[in-house]
Amino acid sequence: MAEAAVAEQSAAERKGSATPAGRFAALPPWAVDTLWVWPMLVTLALGVKGSWRPQLWRDELASWSAAERSTGELLSMLHHVDAVSGAYYLLLHFWIGWFGDSPTSMRLPSALAMAGAAAFVVLIARKQFGSAWTGLVAGLLFAVVPSVSGFAQQVRGYAFVVLFVAAGTWALLRALERPTWLRWLSYSACVAMAGLFHMISLVFLLPHAVVVALRWWPTRDRRLLFGFPAAVVAGVLPLVPLVLLGRRQVGRQISWITTPDLTSFQPFWNGVFGDPLVGGIFLAMAVMPLAWSGNRRRAVEIGMVAALPIAAVYLVSQGKTSYFMDRYLLFTVPAWCVLAAAAITALRPRVWMALVFLLGTGYLGMETQEHLRISISHEYSDERGAARAIADGYRPGDGILPVRGKQAWMMMDLALDYYLPDDVQPRDVFVAKTAIDRNDLFAKECPDPAACLGDTQRIWMVTYAFENKGNLYEGLPAAQAALLKSEFTPVEVTKVRQMTVTLLQRTH
Numbered sequence: 001m002a003e004a005a006v007a008e009q010s011a012a013e014r015k016g017s018a019t020p021a022g023r024f025a026a027l028p029p030w031a032v033d034t035l036w037v038w039p040m041l042v043t044l045a046l047g048v049k050g051s052w053r054p055q056l057w058r059d060e061l062a063s064w065s066a067a068e069r070s071t072g073e074l075l076s077m078l079h080h081v082d083a084v085s086g087a088y089y090l091l092l093h094f095w096i097g098w099f100g101d102s103p104t105s106m107r108l109p110s111a112l113a114m115a116g117a118a119a120f121v122v123l124i125a126r127k128q129f130g131s132a133w134t135g136l137v138a139g140l141l142f143a144v145v146p147s148v149s150g151f152a153q154q155v156r157g158y159a160f161v162v163l164f165v166a167a168g169t170w171a172l173l174r175a176l177e178r179p180t181w182l183r184w185l186s187y188s189a190c191v192a193m194a195g196l197f198h199m200i201s202l203v204f205l206l207p208h209a210v211v212v213a214l215r216w217w218p219t220r221d222r223r224l225l226f227g228f229p230a231a232v233v234a235g236v237l238p239l240v241p242l243v244l245l246g247r248r249q250v251g252r253q254i255s256w257i258t259t260p261d262l263t264s265f266q267p268f269w270n271g272v273f274g275d276p277l278v279g280g281i282f283l284a285m286a287v288m289p290l291a292w293s294g295n296r297r298r299a300v301e302i303g304m305v306a307a308l309p310i311a312a313v314y315l316v317s318q319g320k321t322s323y324f325m326d327r328y329l330l331f332t333v334p335a336w337c338v339l340a341a342a343a344i345t346a347l348r349p350r351v352w353m354a355l356v357f358l359l360g361t362g363y364l365g366m367e368t369q370e371h372l373r374i375s376i377s378h379e380y381s382d383e384r385g386a387a388r389a390i391a392d393g394y395r396p397g398d399g400i401l402p403v404r405g406k407q408a409w410m411m412m413d414l415a416l417d418y419y420l421p422d423d424v425q426p427r428d429v430f431v432a433k434t435a436i437d438r439n440d441l442f443a444k445e446c447p448d449p450a451a452c453l454g455d456t457q458r459i460w461m462v463t464y465a466f467e468n469k470g471n472l473y474e475g476l477p478a479a480q481a482a483l484l485k486s487e488f489t490p491v492e493v494t495k496v497r498q499m500t501v502t503l504l505q506r507t508h
Helices: 002-018 029-033 037-048 058-067 071-078 083-099 103-129 132-144 146-152 158-177 181-197 199-216 222-253 262-273 276-291 296-316 326-344 350-364 366-371 383-393 405-410 412-419 449-453 478-487
Strands: 399-402 431-433 458-464 488-496 499-506
Touching: 037 103, 037 132, 037 146, 058 071, 058 083, 058 103, 058 412, 071 083, 083 103, 083 181, 083 222, 103 132, 103 146, 103 158, 103 296, 103 326, 132 146, 132 326, 132 350, 146 158, 146 262, 146 326, 146 366, 158 181, 158 199, 158 222, 158 326, 181 199, 181 222, 199 222, 199 296, 199 326, 262 276, 262 326, 276 296, 276 326, 276 350, 296 326, 326 350, 350 366, 383 412, 383 458, 383 488, 383 499, 399 412, 412 458, 449 478, 478 488
Parallel strands: 399 458
Antiparallel strands: 458 499, 488 499
């Protein structure tokens, strides 16, 4: 009886998911089945548009620094730091080898991953609500969310997390429809890939487990009862070494994240969608499907996929380590888009209401979308301008001093290394051991500045000027500043946005 009920339910769901809305009835089946292409192309276009303009910010520079190393050097680094990003760094390492390390080239994999996620948003919505129209609207909503474009233009792995979590949700819905071992295997692969690109994303298994329980309860189908846990174990088991290594490194990776309270939700929510107005629209639309009688159960399931990971990470973050960051939970955006699309396509007239919401969401997020593509959208300082100032006055034998000390986390040295031309290679005067030699992302500064300085005659000193105090040596360790003041004199000062480039000449 249970198996017959499941078979009947699965058949009905397959029929519903294959039946397009009336407005698509005139289209050939292949055109309806490939509606996911259009949101994918829109997402890709918005992800690539202007991707060459924003300067690399510190996290992107960390990705570049790791990926440009040899495979052996990269693997050695991952044993000490950033192991949880290792899969992305390896992917980027080979990508750079094939296509180079220009900003657009390095950001393209994220744009492609986000475009793939858009396709799965369409498939999830159609599978869950049995409507091609709902699927199309969900995919287009996803495409115009500012954070989607923002992270499609970043040299980080978050777009891949969105892709694999969305693919995993779709794979789960297919497995629940027909629980074959091959479908559970595809779900396991998605779980493993999501965990490889970001371990915190595995919290999506919690709402998935609830959805499985809700589907199992009416039928008591053993294929669901045993299939899902087996698939999760198969997906998570290969990640155990990475989890153990990541736990040892957590103090260096995310110790700076503060414990959240209720006031943390507003900036968090704004960050998830990239714009407060767009975030507000999604929050309002997310509640609407829950009031319907026809699709209430399906809306509740998707609502849990969207909301439970956020609630779970918030609660876990009340402990010793906090994980409550908007970009860590970016993977919930596809579910929010599906839920919003279900609300929009239930309104009458459907086409006009969908157009109003899509155009309205795009319009409200337009200013943010444009800001994402300006030069300093990722960082407020102009490291590219500082590198240009150095290159214009460089002489062979010059030294360079990017401020580190308490500001080392800004990774100015990596930025200057990236933006300086290949024929401009000043010696970093106060470095005792490079980041590559340390198997790390940060260099080790010389404990004896005078010994490291040697007989260098000219130094390009670069400091931040966030507070505009007029102190050329702002941020330098006291020993370095004292040595430079006694041995050198400033002969040229160049101001760029939030930065000061000072050419120091040895006086004796």
